[in-house]
Amino acid sequence: MKLRIDHKSHVPLHLQAEELLRNLIRDPQYTDGKFLPNEVDLAKQLAISRTTLRQALNKLVYEGLLIRKKGIGTKVAESSVSSKSKNWLSFSQEMKARGIPIKSFELHVSWVYPDEAVANFFEITTQKKVLKLERLRGRPEGPFVYFVSFFHPRVGLTGEEDFKRPLYEILEKDYLVIANLSKEEISAKAAGKFIAGKLEIEPGNPILFRKRFVYDQGDRPIEYNLGYYKADSFVYTIESRRE
Amino acid sequence: MKLRIDHKSHVPLHLQAEELLRNLIRDPQYTDGKFLPNEVDLAKQLAISRTTLRQALNKLVYEGLLIRKKGIGTKVAESSVSSKSKNWLSFSQEMKARGIPIKSFELHVSWVYPDEAVANFFEITTQKKVLKLERLRGRPEGPFVYFVSFFHPRVGLTGEEDFKRPLYEILEKDYLVIANLSKEEISAKAAGKFIAGKLEIEPGNPILFRKRFVYDQGDRPIEYNLGYYKADSFVYTIESRRE
DNA sequence: TATGTTTATATGTATGTACATATATTTGAT
DNA sequence: ATCAAATATATGTACATACATATAAACATA
Numbered sequence: 001m002k003l004r005i006d007h008k009s010h011v012p013l014h015l016q017a018e019e020l021l022r023n024l025i026r027d028p029q030y031t032d033g034k035f036l037p038n039e040v041d042l043a044k045q046l047a048i049s050r051t052t053l054r055q056a057l058n059k060l061v062y063e064g065l066l067i068r069k070k071g072i073g074t075k076v077a078e079s080s081v082s083s084k085s086k087n088w089l090s091f092s093q094e095m096k097a098r099g100i101p102i103k104s105f106e107l108h109v110s111w112v113y114p115d116e117a118v119a120n121f122f123e124i125t126t127q128k129k130v131l132k133l134e135r136l137r138g139r140p141e142g143p144f145v146y147f148v149s150f151f152h153p154r155v156g157l158t159g160e161e162d163f164k165r166p167l168y169e170i171l172e173k174d175y176l177v178i179a180n181l182s183k184e185e186i187s188a189k190a191a192g193k194f195i196a197g198k199l200e201i202e203p204g205n206p207i208l209f210r211k212r213f214v215y216d217q218g219d220r221p222i223e224y225n226l227g228y229y230k231a232d233s234f235v236y237t238i239e240s241r242r243e
Numbered sequence: 244m245k246l247r248i249d250h251k252s253h254v255p256l257h258l259q260a261e262e263l264l265r266n267l268i269r270d271p272q273y274t275d276g277k278f279l280p281n282e283v284d285l286a287k288q289l290a291i292s293r294t295t296l297r298q299a300l301n302k303l304v305y306e307g308l309l310i311r312k313k314g315i316g317t318k319v320a321e322s323s324v325s326s327k328s329k330n331w332l333s334f335s336q337e338m339k340a341r342g343i344p345i346k347s348f349e350l351h352v353s354w355v356y357p358d359e360a361v362a363n364f365f366e367i368t369t370q371k372k373v374l375k376l377e378r379l380r381g382r383p384e385g386p387f388v389y390f391v392s393f394f395h396p397r398v399g400l401t402g403e404e405d406f407k408r409p410l411y412e413i414l415e416k417d418y419l420v421i422a423n424l425s426k427e428e429i430s431a432k433a434a435g436k437f438i439a440g441k442l443e444i445e446p447g448n449p450i451l452f453r454k455r456f457v458y459d460q461g462d463r464p465i466e467y468n469l470g471y472y473k474a475d476s477f478v479y480t481i482e483s484r485r486e
Numbered sequence: 487t488a489t490g491t492t493t494a495t496a497t498g499t500a501t502g503t504a505c506a507t508a509t510a511t512t513t514g515a516t
Numbered sequence: 517a518t519c520a521a522a523t524a525t526a527t528g529t530a531c532a533t534a535c536a537t538a539t540a541a542a543c544a545t546a
Binding site: 012014048049052055069070072 | 529530531532537539
């Protein structure tokens with residue numbers, strides 16, 4: 001395993017250290033509970049200051065990935081979120097697992113200038129076009145979710161792909177892009193005119209709104225996804241266990 | 244507002260600074276979008292080093308309370324309430340951690356015959372009374388969530404407890420009941436007349452509905468909780484990482 | 487044997503310093 | 517008046533250093 005830091009790189013040292021740590025702590029010996037090398041030695045080995053190393057460590061500690069104990073050491077936390085694999089199912093897999101047959105009503109691909117939120121998430125300017133994917137899906141008797149996805153140009157999608165295949169199969173097999181981290185925000189909203197039209201409900205009717213931010217293994221943004229779910233047709237379930 | 248740090252205290256300076264910042268950023272001028280004093284000046288004013296001040300700031304930044312922009316300044320982030328499933332915090336702890344002052348509008352305790360869903364979850368008959376706790380809580384300017392909780396008789400609550408204390412403190416310290424597993428179901432709904440009245444919105448307005456099933460260390464049911472959140476006042480955030 | 491006491495170890499706290507870099511404003515040249 | 521360059525401002529990065537403190541293990545004492 002690479003345990004080195006490139007001092008000539010323009011990537012800040014603490015970010016390199018953070019990345020390195022993220023890889024390091026995936027090592028079974030650490031997930032099994034072994035303590036990481038101590039800060040002073042590790043800093044010396046990486047040829048960075050302890051302060052800089054701690055900057056990286058802090059981030060992982062705040063994220064709950066690492067646990068530090070004064071006088072003892074630092075080890076990998078036992079994750080408290082147990083619904084991981086469940087969360088990683090794609091939409092179609094999720095529905096299949098629930099025994100819901102899915103019908104695709106609309107599928108529209110386009111290249112667009114991103115709005116500020118998207119550009120900001122991707123860390124690009126609003127002048128650079130991104131791939132936009134809109135999908136309306138649901139049960140045979142009617143649609144119940146409208147998705148809008150944007151993809152980072154880095155991913156390499158052309159827009160010519162066969163989007164009837166599961167999305168993450170395309171990304172992983174054809175583009176070697178592996179989703180690793182997902183942040184979601186779930187809230188309730190009143191449907192606007194546009195969404196109401198798509199979901200065949202009245203404007204003002206409640207919908208579940210789900211924003212999803214997907215990152216790759218280097219924590220670089222891949223996908224920005226918005227989902228508008230008809231109320232009562234979708235329930236989000238979470239299971240979490242205390243350590 | 245007290246803007247001072249006690250150098251003689253045994254409380255670490257960065258913790259004092261953190262606490263001070265949490266109070267500071269509740270000031271309407273900051274929640275309205277004004278930038279905080281710059282780090283160098285603020286550090287000087289508090290008579291601590293910039294490094295120490297940044298230690299405190301970092302924490303709030305990681306929590307999403309503050310947003311820093313290089314060359315510009317630091318300001319309070321968009322103030323929608325959010326909940327992190329991984330943290331396993333109680334409602335009041337959650338809000339406190341985000342520096343949101345919580346007002347309790349109503350608190351009602353009663354013994355009732357459970358409906359079928361509750362009885363079924365508790366694995367008891369509908370003939371055995373259970374403790375019901377109703378709470379209306381929110382910001383000073385108005386309520387944003389209505390909770391209904393039912394507790395399993397096994398827990399031993401009498402109904403005479405001081406429910407102004409955090410609930411899980413009561414359960415853990417006084418009744419030695421430790422919540423270990425939580426299953427949640429989140430969906431969107433239209434507010435009914437009753438809930439609309441409580442939340443001071445119109446019937447039919449969208450709400451976020453959150454069912455929560457809590458189990459103890461032996462996976463025995465403890466609490467059945469229903470939460471009705473005003474739309475746009477509550478965002479549920481989930482972070483999941485693939486192994 | 488049991489119980490304090492020291493010591494080794496690792497993280498926690500705190501400061502001072504220096505320079506880099508992103509952003510907005512001001513200044514200056516054309 | 518316009519555009520480019522300088523500058524002011526604030527956060528970002530990075531280091532060296534020093535001492536405090538919690539924990540466990542080794543040691544010494546009664």
